Amino acid sequence: MVHPINKQSLSSGKTTHNRALSLIFHKMAECYRYMGTEERFRATAYENVSRVLANMKEDISEHAGSVEELDEIGGIGESIAEKIIEYLQTGKIKTFEELKKKLPFDLLELMDISGFGPSTLRTLHEKLGINNRDDLVKALQENKLNKLKGFGERKLTNMKRALKMEKSNNRMPLQLAEEEGARLLRLIKSIKAVEKIALAGSLRRKKETVGDIDMVLVAVPRNRKRIVEEIIRVIQPQKILARGTTKLSMIVGDRETQVDIRLVHDYEFGSAMLYFTGSKEHNIRLRTIAKERGMKINEYGIFDVKTGERLAGETEEEMYELLGLNYVSPEKRIDAESVETKD
DNA sequence: GCCA
């Protein structure tokens, strides 16, 4: 999970408390995730508040007159409200300080890296005594991970690559991503059985920086295996992270850009674009609303929970419509609040 | 952890 603080929040000078607290709650979320699955919802709650603070325009201190006042903010409840006030008054959060003491705290930052989840980190710590990034780099060089079960060749390769890339954080400026996206589109369109292909993800949302390039490709199932092979042939990725018949994930070019491609039916194009365009928070909000209405959304469509009947999915517009929501343009699909019901 |  990547910490949600972005350039926007970094550039505003008023929100120093928000930034600091957002980071602390993100770290606390990592602590709870590390502690095991029974704490995973607590972890999610902290992660949500971290994101709320990162996206907030005004400084949180403007709302911190009382626990009740903070409680009114979505995602913030009594417990976290108290911690916010504690931080504003003392500069620290006791619970956080205690978590730091009892966990291998330096190790937890690795959770920001793709391939390192709670279970992986616990194994590294408990079986190999790894306490931080340097320990891990050394252990990898000395091939100490090979004996561990669940650490196959592919996982180790991906871990090494992710460790290397994490140093040179390589989000691209939007324009560069657009050029690269166009280049990839051109190459893939040259493949005969590809019926349609489009850019999705943060590139489609026109986010100021883009971390990876996401695409939705339309093709009938019997062509997909061959299409995946063809894509690999024309793109010549440096690495393939995962390949199945509905999904291809790879690292492309000198900049080591991650490219994710999802293969779907033509009638699933809308739902696949909706899913793959995100943002994650927007998707979760839509899926929650659907659930409240007795429906459920995935990348293949909207379904009636009871009958399983497929209700929509060909276009994004019909999906928002069916949910009773105003259509949201990709650029505005930023967070849960960007979803609004029709009047 | 938060929320209905």
Add this chain to the structure above:
DNA sequence: CAGTACG
């Protein structure tokens, strides 16, 4: 199957 990742 559990773990991890994707939006």
Add this chain to the structure above:
DNA sequence: TGGCCGATACTG
């Protein structure tokens, strides 16, 4: 008090 996004997809 109980649910928390997904009948996700891929790897080991």
